[in-house]
Amino acid sequence: MKRRQAILGITLLGAGSVAFSGFKWISWYKKPDLVYIHSQKKLLAALAETIIPATDTPGAIDAGVPNFILKMVLENTLKVSQNRFIEGLKAVDPYSISRFGKSYIKCSRKEQNEVMRHFEKDGKPFEGIPGKVERKLIGNSFFTTLKEYTCVGYYTSMTGATQGLAYVFTPGHYTGCIPLFAGQKSWAIR
């Protein structure tokens, strides 16, 4: 009983401190505008590339991440997170235009990073249990979803796993302790 009350308390606290209106909550539970996402493939690609850019190894676009994000958002995301994602996507260009006078894809990498920082700050979830309750009630923020799907999409792609990390499908052995050599990448799978 005590535990349940405690959870309820946290739930109320969490909901209260998010301080969003009932209207917003309803808007996140409406039927998501999935058609809109299809029209934004270029923007999606640019956003994913900002999360994981091409460096000495390929980036998100090279690894086919935009299509993975699209598939996940369309088919494998809770409605409330879908709505928040679409809402976030719709807010990107207005923000980048207000800041830099041009759409996101026209921005320089530095400007894109500025825009992304804004959305990261905006979508920062609570830590610990309030964060879990928040996620349950209102799903993930636009930035959280974008970052998660970009990372998962990249590191589970052939390109990302084999070039961004160290990938051995059939090791044939296990050695418990080996010295790490300079520049050694993490294993892609456990």
Add this chain to the structure above:
Amino acid sequence: MTPIPVKNNGKELYTYDAIVVGSGISGGWAAKELCEQGLKTLVLERGRNVEHITDYPTSEKSAWEFPYRLSTVLQDRRQSPVQSSCPVYNEATKHFFVNDQEHPYIQEKPFSWIRGYQVGGRSLTWARQCYRLGELDFEANAKDGIAVDWPIRYREIEPWYDYVEKFVGISGQAEGIPHLPDSQFLPPMELNCVETHLKQQIRRHYKDRILTIGRVANLTRGWNGRGPCQHRNLCNRGCPFGGYFSSNSGTLPAAAHTGNLTLRPDSIVAEVLYDERKNRATGVRVIDAHTHEVTDYYARIIFLNASTIATASILLNSVSSRFPNGLGNSSDQVGRNLMDHFMMGGAQGEFEGFQDQYYSGRRPTGFYVPRFRNISPETRSKDYLRGFGYQGRGERAEWGELYRGTSGFGESLKATLATPGPWNVVMGAWGETLPYDDNRVTIDTQERDQWGLPLVRVNFKYRENEINMRPDIKNSAAEMLEKAGFKKVEKFYFDQPPGSAIHEMGTARMGRDPKTSVLNAFNQMHDVKNVYITDGSCMTSSACQNPSLTYMALTARACAHAVSEMKKLNL
């Protein structure tokens, strides 16, 4: 009940020396032992056939070959909420789990009944951890005055542990602990450096605790034509190298090799047929999973290995005027005393050292900290009986953990995710559950499944003794990590529904007295001598060790008994 049209014209066509119901880890052993002893054996499996290697469709696939890259699939969570709660359920393994919609049961209180209806059953997806029970476990009920006494002691099962282990192939390290006897081991897998550090620190700080590498049915060298393990850690998809033990890779091929095996998939056993005049089971009634056609099969002996809850439900559904409450149920113990280990409590911590060390290959096991409570007068707990063992592993954080905890994006994020992160150890307990007669499986009087069989009802909850163990589970793990110099030590207890450990047992327990138990010391029904039950339902107490090894040993022992009784014409 309306008469069912039964196809059994030409009875001899449907007659065998032995029938084994179920082809999972214990049914596979019954099949092998009975076939090798020369009995024409019919193995009935309710699910589809799964051939070793050819029916492991995902075993060679990389993450990018799965539509959702092995992440949680919402549709599965909705359609099969119970099965998909299993940590190894994913896009690569879900074909080895049932669909909750197709196989309903009634949870009077939350209880996760995780199932794999196919040839090989859950031996395809098991965690492969193999630990012997010790004398401490076999004596426990008698000493504590709990439930009934086990009718056997360690020395009686010991040669059968040896026997099955020599076939299965279990890698592990001999430690000479009386209450966790060593198996016949293949070479152990290695601990990594953080685990070795923890092992040394535990040895330094505690005189009655140790850490050892997991004892696991993965082959560290070629064994009986199987393996060795390739350290892919993709076991739950089925192993094309035969690197771990399953019915499909081990016992069923051995049974087939004798020429005595008839394996019949898609065969749902509705009940055991009973002849009151002879006081014998005569066979089983089978419903074809697809056509719903009903066929009776006959045999001199019957082994029930359908899994704990299913075996109880078959017995409860086998009614006659002699056994109105279910076959061999004069004790009223069938379906009672359901147990499962409780898990998901423990602690985790980070270790700051060994930054220049890593590991190579993927080890399909973690480490084990054997039970250290209530093993001697000095280790007695005032709060609870019995105890728990920890399973855990040490690893460096990799991208899957790091992306959540690392703020930012771009080049710096990418560099962080590509570099091995801090070492961490997670350890969680598997705790012993006591047998309670009202933790119980029954069959519903109204609701039926698509084959017309009554739905199973499960009524289970943890009691005081289990709940009292939780603080110690969390605190002891955290204390060991802290003493070993770990930082950011956090205790956890995820309150998963019972059943989640997938160690159901106890619903047809062994015992000395027919009035209070279902099976005798050889897993033979007290009431109906030609029926043997050697799956988890036979367990008189749960101990805290992963139980499959004990089911295998008891099965081989029961088969030897059955064959010897047949030769003496007692059966």
